[in-house]
Amino acid sequence: MIREVQEALKDTRAGSTNCIEQLLDDFPQPNAQRILGWVRHLLNDKSINQESIAKYVGCIGRDWLMLTMDEDIDAWGSKEYETIYEQIIQSKVKDGRKKPVMKKESNLIGELAGQIEFSYLNKLKDTQKFTYGRLRTFHDYQRDYYDAPYVYFPWGSNRQVIKANIISPRIYRAMKAYINNSTLEDEQKRLCLVILSLAYRSGLRINELIGIKVSDIADIYVNDDNLIVGKPKIWLRPNRYRRLKSSSASRVIPLACLFKQDEKKLFIEFYHYQERLKRTYLFSQGSGRQPLPSTFFSNMMKVIWDRLLGSMILLFIAFGIQQ
Known part of the structure; x- marks a missing residue:
């Protein structure tokens, strides 16, 4: 479904909106309705170009659909949303490091806990910062249109969530x-x-x-x-x-x-x-x-x-x- 959304967003804004409306009819599942409704909502904002919208939905859409499959989202409280959002944040961590995470150092804490290369952390922070922003926007939409509860987002621009x-x-x-x-x-x-x-x-x-x-x-x-x-x-x-x-x-x-x-x-x-x-x-x-x-x-x-x-x-x- 996400691929179809991204293909639809290559059309004119009016054409994209019509395609999203059709997808809303084709995918009645609650989790799909929310992500498609969010895309339609973003299309109404002329200040956001369609290429950006495609990136937004590509960032969190697949994970959202997978993690909320067959869930009664309408009955969710804050904890359920927070759990899913944490998992989406985690899914963005691609650990391609060749060097071991742990570094042996003279001090005990260094030996036990180690450090991670700053370049890796900076790249990770940027990826998670983008995801964090999309999740906030998506949840704001759900609060406005689905009466979703308030959610505490502990992930800000100066924080990193490291791969589990x-x-x-x-x-x-x-x-x-x-x-x-x-x-x-x-x-x-x-x-x-x-x-x-x-x-x-x-x-x-x-x-x-x-x-x-x-x-x-x-x-x-x-x-x-x-x-x-x-x-x-x-x-x-x-x-x-x-x-x-x-x-x-x-x-x-x-x-x-x-x-x-x-x-x-x-x-x-x-x-x-x-x-x-x-x-x-x-x-x-x-x-x-x-x-x-x-x-x-x-x-x-x-x-x-x-x-x-x-x-x-x-x-x-x-x-x-x-x-």
Whole structure:
């Protein structure tokens, strides 16, 4: 469909508008209607030439259609839009570097986290800045014509979103070391380490992590022979703090297959600790009747990444995309 749109935009403005109107009849899907409606809206603005419009729709159109296929977009809240837009930003990163990302340096942080060539980052920033601008324009259109919710755009002209697989095993180990060497209390360290290992190994998103209840954890028990069974699984299902996109999004995460032994041991210890305190949510403190807020998860990662990676910006979604 995007190719047809771009071909249509080679015609006169009136001809292009007629072709887009025909495509609106041919593609009734909600996600297609929004991208086609946006193109028609841009054609009404005589200050934007058709070649530019073709570039705009080529920049985000295909990703939008692919990522929103069969979705009930009308029911989306801000988080759903933000997730899709982050993925579109990520899709623009073409990692053609031949040199390794990591550089061995004398200082510990340099060895663990490394640096990326400035020329690569500058090129990446320009690409993502253009995409960011198109997404803002597209979402403004959706707010005006489809009553879409407000969306927070954390990607500005001075920020870069790095390709997800930059969270390599080496950076993961650096993050664990940073937590272990911090001045946090033991309970807080364990909480942060379990969140980190679960995000890294499973690719779960923040809204999925938030809603995990202690009762969602299975296969950690003492059997009839008085032997400890430690093959933890998480049953992801909707609840008041976790809205899954569809019933098919309910699923079982086999942690025993994903964790390394030390990670599994720590997770089981954390589970038993939360269970003894009779907390409802796995990632909670105090009474445990409410989970930790989403900002805790994102800010925790931001603090670590800022310390290890400096000006290079990562988003929590990077854990999920690399899976």
